[in-house]
Amino acid sequence: xxxxxxxxxxxxxxxxxxxxxxxxxxxxxxxxxxxxxxxxxxxxxxxxxxxxxxxxxxxxxxxxxxxxxxxxxxxxxxxxxxxxxxxxxxxxxxxxxxxxxxxxxxxxxxxxxxxxxxxxxxxxxxxxxxxxxxxxxxxxxxxxxxxxxxxxxxxxxxxxxxxxxxxxxxxxxxxxxxxxxxxxxxxxxxxxxxxxxxxxxxxxxxxxxxxxxxxxxxxxxxxxxxxxxxxxxxxxxxxxxxxxxxxxxxxxxxxxxxxxxxxxxxxxxxxxxxxxxxxxxxxxxxxxxxxxxxxxxxxxxxxxxxxxxxxxxxxxxxxxxxxxxxxxxxxxxxxxxxxxxxxxxxxxxxxxxxxxxxxxxxxxxxxxxxxxxxxxxxxxxxxxxxxxxxxxxxxxxxxxxxxxxxxxxxxxxxxxxxxxxxxxxxxxxxxxxxxxxxxxxxxxxxxxxxxxxxxxxxxxxxxxxxxxxxxxxxxxxxxxxxxxxxxxxxxxxxxxxxxxxxxxxxxxxxxxxxxxxxxxxxxxxxxxxxx
Amino acid sequence: xxxxxxxxxxxxxxxxxxxxxxxxxxxxxxxxxxxxxxxxxxxxxxxxxxxxxxxxxxxxxxxxxxxxxxxxxxxxxxxxxxxxxxxxxxxxxxxxxxxxxxxxxxxxxxxxxxxxxxxxxxxxxxxxxxxxxxxxxxxxxxxxxxxxxxxxxxxxxxxxxxxxxxxxxxxxxxxxxxxxxxxxxxxxxxxxxxxxxxxxxxxxxxxxxxxxxxxxxxxxxxxxxxxxxxxxxxxxxxxxxxxxxxxxxxxxxxxxxxxxxxxxxxxxxxxxxxxxxxxxxxxxxxxxxxxxxxxxxxxxxxxxxxxxxxxxxxxxxxxxxxxxxxxxxxxxxxxxxxxxxxxxxxxxxxxx
Numbered sequence: 001x002x003x004x005x006x007x008x009x010x011x012x013x014x015x016x017x018x019x020x021x022x023x024x025x026x027x028x029x030x031x032x033x034x035x036x037x038x039x040x041x042x043x044x045x046x047x048x049x050x051x052x053x054x055x056x057x058x059x060x061x062x063x064x065x066x067x068x069x070x071x072x073x074x075x076x077x078x079x080x081x082x083x084x085x086x087x088x089x090x091x092x093x094x095x096x097x098x099x100x101x102x103x104x105x106x107x108x109x110x111x112x113x114x115x116x117x118x119x120x121x122x123x124x125x126x127x128x129x130x131x132x133x134x135x136x137x138x139x140x141x142x143x144x145x146x147x148x149x150x151x152x153x154x155x156x157x158x159x160x161x162x163x164x165x166x167x168x169x170x171x172x173x174x175x176x177x178x179x180x181x182x183x184x185x186x187x188x189x190x191x192x193x194x195x196x197x198x199x200x201x202x203x204x205x206x207x208x209x210x211x212x213x214x215x216x217x218x219x220x221x222x223x224x225x226x227x228x229x230x231x232x233x234x235x236x237x238x239x240x241x242x243x244x245x246x247x248x249x250x251x252x253x254x255x256x257x258x259x260x261x262x263x264x265x266x267x268x269x270x271x272x273x274x275x276x277x278x279x280x281x282x283x284x285x286x287x288x289x290x291x292x293x294x295x296x297x298x299x300x301x302x303x304x305x306x307x308x309x310x311x312x313x314x315x316x317x318x319x320x321x322x323x324x325x326x327x328x329x330x331x332x333x334x335x336x337x338x339x340x341x342x343x344x345x346x347x348x349x350x351x352x353x354x355x356x357x358x359x360x361x362x363x364x365x366x367x368x369x370x371x372x373x374x375x376x377x378x379x380x381x382x383x384x385x386x387x388x389x390x391x392x393x394x395x396x397x398x399x400x401x402x403x404x405x406x407x408x409x410x411x412x413x414x415x416x417x418x419x420x421x422x423x424x425x426x427x428x429x430x431x432x433x434x435x436x437x438x439x440x441x442x443x444x445x446x447x448x449x450x451x452x453x454x455x456x457x458x459x460x461x462x463x464x465x466x467x468x469x470x471x472x473x474x475x476x477x478x479x480x481x482x483x484x485x486x487x488x489x490x491x492x493x494x495x496x497x498x499x500x501x502x503x504x505x506x507x508x509x510x511x512x513x514x515x516x517x518x519x520x521x522x523x524x525x526x527x528x529x530x531x
Numbered sequence: 532x533x534x535x536x537x538x539x540x541x542x543x544x545x546x547x548x549x550x551x552x553x554x555x556x557x558x559x560x561x562x563x564x565x566x567x568x569x570x571x572x573x574x575x576x577x578x579x580x581x582x583x584x585x586x587x588x589x590x591x592x593x594x595x596x597x598x599x600x601x602x603x604x605x606x607x608x609x610x611x612x613x614x615x616x617x618x619x620x621x622x623x624x625x626x627x628x629x630x631x632x633x634x635x636x637x638x639x640x641x642x643x644x645x646x647x648x649x650x651x652x653x654x655x656x657x658x659x660x661x662x663x664x665x666x667x668x669x670x671x672x673x674x675x676x677x678x679x680x681x682x683x684x685x686x687x688x689x690x691x692x693x694x695x696x697x698x699x700x701x702x703x704x705x706x707x708x709x710x711x712x713x714x715x716x717x718x719x720x721x722x723x724x725x726x727x728x729x730x731x732x733x734x735x736x737x738x739x740x741x742x743x744x745x746x747x748x749x750x751x752x753x754x755x756x757x758x759x760x761x762x763x764x765x766x767x768x769x770x771x772x773x774x775x776x777x778x779x780x781x782x783x784x785x786x787x788x789x790x791x792x793x794x795x796x797x798x799x800x801x802x803x804x805x806x807x808x809x810x811x812x813x814x815x816x817x818x819x820x821x822x823x824x825x826x827x828x829x830x831x832x833x834x835x836x837x838x839x840x841x842x843x844x845x846x847x848x849x850x851x852x853x854x855x856x857x858x859x860x861x862x863x864x865x866x867x868x869x870x871x872x873x874x875x876x877x878x879x880x881x882x883x
Contacts, residue, residue: 200633
């Protein structure tokens with residue numbers, strides 16, 4: 001054997017030994033939570049700007065707010081967080097929060113009413129995408145110094161008119177309600193940006209976790225805050241790994257390299273659930289799938305036609321086939337788990353009924369265009385609808401396009417029919433009531449592109465006033481009833497065919513307990529998780 | 532005659548040394564190609580049916596918010612002006628800020644490119660080390676079982692979808708056998724353990740002397756690199772075989788054999804020596820292809836490389852990131868072409 005042969009043989013044996021020695025892969029440590037998740041939607045971690053799902057997960061765990069939702073009891077609604085208590089003035093326009101004493105930020109700075117005031121003022125002044133959650137109460141960059149102010153240990157906010165207290169407090173549980181460390185943020189201010197550039201990739205919170213790193217499309221790493229006022233979390237380190245492919249997430253989970261896989265497709269959910277040591281948890285999320293009829297269309301604006309379309313959807317067929325496990329039937333604009341949500345789903349697939357209604361409206365040989373964004377499930381829903389419509393003599397032409405193509409036309413009120421999804425912005429019923437059933441000016445000039453009712457040229461016929469009344473109602477039970485009444489009327493009269501509500505299925509290792517993705521109302525929380 | 536002689540001498544004095552001319556020509560060629568690349572990518576970026584404004588503000592934003600961001604991005608300016616601004620920025624190595632993650636694109640590329648470089652380099656090494664000898668042997672033993680095996684290997688490499696092969700590889704070697712690490716560049720316990728000097732984890736771990744990290748990173752890279760190596764070797768072995776067959780049928784090979792030269796010398800010292808120039812092109816092209824980033828491989832193996840970076844940016848309408856990534860990929864192609872040209876001159880004295 002010559003020298004080269006000896007070297008090659010040695011190298012081959014070495015490689016074989018080293019490769020086979022990798023077989024012993026340890027499971028994640030007891031004090032560490034590892035999650036496989038698609039996190040490519042994170043654009044920033046500044047709570048004044050963050051508005052995406054994965055980004056909200058980070059904020060929820062890093063920042064405390066004045067009031068917050070308990071992941072173990074979301075139905076209880078907002079609870080005291082950094083604000084220990086609050087009082088509402090007689091005119092209902094001023095809320096005075098008393099701050100919790102002795103809480104510190106991750107930096108060691110004390111959490112003061114001044115920090116809370118700065119955080120809300122900053123969000124209004126920066127005026128980033130989610131700012132409307134606060135500015136809808138009349139806060140403007142010009143008046144925030146007076147309308148949001150700190151006095152000693154108290155934060156005082158004054159709205160432009162009376163609103164339901166629950167509406168305001170629900171909004172403060174949103175990401176934009178996060179309280180940031182004023183000293184730290186302003187120390188990193190550049191060109192008057194109130195620390196925005198710095199906070200896009202760094203954190204300045206007082207929550208149960210602090211951000212160690214965010215590598216876009218790669219990972220988010222957090223470590224626990226040992227000084228968290230409500231006790232240090234059991235999971236001392238949380239790593240969220242970006243794993244795009246469902247099959248890869250499943251393999252990682254089955255090998256024990258992650259504790260939770262959040263984006264398994266139905267096939268992988270079925271496969272993983274059959275594995276020992278893995279269980280599946282379902283949670284209803286906020287996304288609704290709906291079809292909307294443009295009321296500028298002479299035929300689609302007839303009440304009977306609007307009704308007929310609600311019978312042209314094979315709700316159960318789709319839920320039990322290509323949407324299995326991913327969506328459930330839901331025919332109301334408030335997602336289940338929301339305050340005021342309705343569980344009434346009166347419409348079913350009924351071609352005869354649809355035909356009767358179309359005949360009553362005198363509709364014959366109708367041909368319409370439906371705009372669908374290029375997402376598989378939406379296209380399949382569109383095709384199912386197309387088949388059903390064909391059976392009652394309606395020709396549906398499906399136009400599939402990008403967000404720019406389809407949304408652009410939808411926002412310009414140009415599509416006959418739009419098939420799409422909508423997710424709530426903050427955990428209060430106003431978030432969806434204020435877009436589906438609210439349209440104070442239906443003229444083209446109003447350009448209220450943010451309102452779904454406007455996009456469909458729908459004059460809500462009195463629902464706008466009812467929505468305005470519900471949003472100022474202070475009695476919780478009355479308010480719930482008001483939203484249920486609005487939805488009952490909406491179901492019958494609106495040009496919206498709300499069809500499905502999203503379900504998120506998480507696959508977990510058996511030893512993970514108290515996992516919560518936040519249901520429809522909020523984001524995922526890690527601090528209550530144990531293993 | 533005297534005058535003519537004088538003129539010629541004058542021209543000679545004024546003319547530059549050959550290396551300066553060559554360098555100037557090369558640089559000029561790079562500049563023109565880059566300008567063309569920038570122009571094409573910029574235009575494609577502007578005519579594509581995606582809306583960067585909508586990507587930032589979200590679908591429920593009011594018209595005033597939409598308009599404000601539209602102006603902020605400079606989309607109201609004429610295309611020529613936008614292009615001029617872009618060229619100016621690129622000349623200052625400023626690809627802008629990612630619209631979606633608020634970081635400088637150059638910083639993002641510096642983070643994702645080493646991941647692809649590491650994977651592609653290991654992949655091409657595997658492809659060359661196995662593919663070239665396989666091609667040579669297949670040519671020398673044309674029609675034998677070795678040749679048949681080489682052809683089947685190449686055929687499978689060409690026809691098998693990389694997505695499926697990657698998943699099967701993960702399932703068998705990671706999921707069932709547990710021989711290799713799973714998706715990602717390194718196991719969770721080793722994330723950020725060694726300081727990032729080059730961005731190449733194997734190199735950084737070696738520099739740090741942390742062999743645990745090295746071993747773990749190697750266990751993660753070996754499967755995707757082998758997969759890429761396999762696809763490269765399929766191409767490289769087939770081309771090597773073809774080049775070698777052409778040489779082995781040449782008269783000078785027959786002459787060498789008649790003169791009693793050993794088969795080893797005939798194959799490696801004569802035939803192989805003459806295919807090196809062609810082989811350099813094939814290998815350079817393969818390497819460039821891998822350096823572009825194999826999107827599907829990167830997705831399956833959660834490999835944060837430039838391929839998945841550009842794809843994600845494209846799907847998210849993050850045009851600054853798309854243009855930045857495309858320019859880098861284009862630059863790699865150009866540099867590899869120049870490198871190939873230089874190697875030609877080393878292997879073939881006639882090219883000097």
